[in-house]
Amino acid sequence: MSRVFIISSNTTTDPYPVYPLGMAVVAGALQAAGHQVRQYDCLAQGESIPQLLQAIEDFAPDLLSISLRNIDNVDSFSGEDAWYLQKSKEFVAELRKTVKVPIVVGGPALTIMPEEIAEYLAVDHAVIGEGERSLPQLVDRLAAGEAVPQLISRNQPLAGDEFSAPLFDQELVSYYLQQSGMVNLQTKRGCPYRCSYCSYPHLEGKQFRIRNPRLVVDELERLKQEHGVERVFFTDSVFNDPHGEYLKLVEEMLSRDLGMQWSAFFRPQGFGREELALMKRAGLYALELGTDAAADRTLVGLDKRLCFTEILEVNRACLEERLPAAHFVMFGGPDEDGASLTEGLQNLAQFGASVVFAFSGIRIHPGAPLHQRAIEEGIISAETSLLKPVYYFSPLLDREWMEETIEKSFYGQRNRIFPPSEGAKRMEVMTRFGFRGLMWDRLVRFPKTAQ
Numbered sequence: 001m002s003r004v005f006i007i008s009s010n011t012t013t014d015p016y017p018v019y020p021l022g023m024a025v026v027a028g029a030l031q032a033a034g035h036q037v038r039q040y041d042c043l044a045q046g047e048s049i050p051q052l053l054q055a056i057e058d059f060a061p062d063l064l065s066i067s068l069r070n071i072d073n074v075d076s077f078s079g080e081d082a083w084y085l086q087k088s089k090e091f092v093a094e095l096r097k098t099v100k101v102p103i104v105v106g107g108p109a110l111t112i113m114p115e116e117i118a119e120y121l122a123v124d125h126a127v128i129g130e131g132e133r134s135l136p137q138l139v140d141r142l143a144a145g146e147a148v149p150q151l152i153s154r155n156q157p158l159a160g161d162e163f164s165a166p167l168f169d170q171e172l173v174s175y176y177l178q179q180s181g182m183v184n185l186q187t188k189r190g191c192p193y194r195c196s197y198c199s200y201p202h203l204e205g206k207q208f209r210i211r212n213p214r215l216v217v218d219e220l221e222r223l224k225q226e227h228g229v230e231r232v233f234f235t236d237s238v239f240n241d242p243h244g245e246y247l248k249l250v251e252e253m254l255s256r257d258l259g260m261q262w263s264a265f266f267r268p269q270g271f272g273r274e275e276l277a278l279m280k281r282a283g284l285y286a287l288e289l290g291t292d293a294a295a296d297r298t299l300v301g302l303d304k305r306l307c308f309t310e311i312l313e314v315n316r317a318c319l320e321e322r323l324p325a326a327h328f329v330m331f332g333g334p335d336e337d338g339a340s341l342t343e344g345l346q347n348l349a350q351f352g353a354s355v356v357f358a359f360s361g362i363r364i365h366p367g368a369p370l371h372q373r374a375i376e377e378g379i380i381s382a383e384t385s386l387l388k389p390v391y392y393f394s395p396l397l398d399r400e401w402m403e404e405t406i407e408k409s410f411y412g413q414r415n416r417i418f419p420p421s422e423g424a425k426r427m428e429v430m431t432r433f434g435f436r437g438l439m440w441d442r443l444v445r446f447p448k449t450a451q
């Protein structure tokens with residue numbers, strides 16, 4: 001048995017504070033493997049280094065592990081203060097001065113750029129991919145005195161039913177309920193689509209690995225009964241898999257009459273009023289839609305494999321079912337030109353009461369098809385470091401003109417948000433008025449008769 005101190009270093013509160021689920025899952029796996037674990041969340045429990053060092057000393061761990069969630073905020077308008085790795089580097093360096101046990105990092109940020117981040121942070125070990133099996137194995141190898149390399153490659157992907165149950169900590173749950181009114185849970189991993197900008201298939205694998213609905217609902221029940229949770233966000237890359245497996249989970253939620261509310265990311269394709277009505281009965285209260293582009297030309301440019309008419313149908317069904325929906329749309333991506341921008345803005349006007357969050361440019365993540373395209377178009381070279389965010393902007397239109405055009409088109413509409421900082425401002429105001437959670441769902445005013 002070893003003692004593992006695990007830290008969630010993420011302190012971002014934009015768009016709202018999110019429960020450190022990665023840390024909780026890994027902590028659950030360590031505990032199940034017989035180790036003693038202490039979780040520490042820098043957002044909920046403070047970033048003070050002396051306080052943290054005291055907690056570490058009190059626990060006397062054999063290993064210090066850090067969960068790294070975000071590299072940056074994927075918003076091209078942001079500057080250095082939204083690049084979180086500098087702070088992570090200083091954080092590790094401060095801990096290193098006192099902590100003598102090995103320091104290991106993992107998490108989605110790390111898995112996106114493992115070599116570069118491990119070197120930049122100067123940690124002893126960096127675990128790529130899922131931590132449930134890899135971290136307990138590392139702990140055992142270190143305890144046995146084995147020499148272990150800095151980079152630990154991925155294990156075989158776990159099957160859906162092998163994912164660890166998160167070890168929810170009541171102090172943290174209470175903090176997130178107070179701050180955001182919800183915690184989070186994962187019902188599956190992976191995504192079989194290949195949208196050209198997206199890092200999710202790299203992070204979670206190219207196939208859906210689905211958890212047994214009964215286990216998910218058991219966890220929901222525990223969250224409600226033992227932790228007082230009424231609302232969750234499902235963190236799946238895509239909640240609505242095309243084979244409709246997600247409906248089995250929805251049915252299970254319904255059959256257990258959970259009385260919990262939930263939201264998730266949806267791909268705006270292949271579902272309509274019938275599915276929405278069922279999900280609404282099971283507690284769905286808002287949908288975040290991976291619309292990503294607003295015209296057929298740019299949807300193809302992103303290799304979305306869906307067309308605008310399909311998105312519009314899903315949007316109409318959401319309005320008809322009176323379910324708040326938010327579309328996340330990136331302008332300036334592959335093949336965007338003046339005509340597609342004009343068409344896209346006209347298309348977005350058809351979303352009516354639903355919310356649109358628009359972004360300018362697309363963060364290039366290494367290994368995503370967009371990375372190769374940016375190299376081929378001479379936007380970056382193969383050697384360009386992506387540690388600090390680099391954004392793809394279509395060479396076919398002027399960025400400034402594009403941004404002015406979007407702002408003009410959205411002007412005066414509370415449910416059309418651009419630039420992204422506008423969303424943060426509105427949420428700040430709503431937080432002051434006592435609202436919590438997604439908050440954008442409050443911006444939706446359904447017409448008397450749905451469109």
Ligand code: B12
Nearest residue numbers: 012022065067070071072106107108127130131184233235
């Ligand atoms: C769901 C989600 C959201 C939801 C969260 C809702 C909620 N209430 O939880 C919303 C939409 C709010 C959101 C917001 C943001 N997100 Co987000 N989000 C995700 C997503 C899809 C899943 C994250 C998750 O919870 N996974 C489930 C847990 C269990 O998995 P995990 O954390 O990866 O942990 C596993 C492994 O990584 C590993 N592991 C984790 N920790 C550790 C530690 C150790 C020591 C080890 C060994 C292993 C290990 O083991 C775990 C179990 O296998 C990821 C993409 C993805 N598919 O991973 C992006 C992602 C993490 N988000 C990202 C970003 C940027 C953001 C925002 C900054 C964007 C913005 N400006 O709004 C904000 C930040 C929010 C915040 N406060 O931190 C990026 C980070 C990359 C980057 N460039 O920085 C990602 C990777 C998506 C992307 N664009 O590529 N997000």
Ligand code: SF4
Nearest residue numbers: 191193195198200237
């Ligand atoms: S954007 Fe959504 S559908 Fe496309 S690859 Fe990423 S997670 Fe999958």
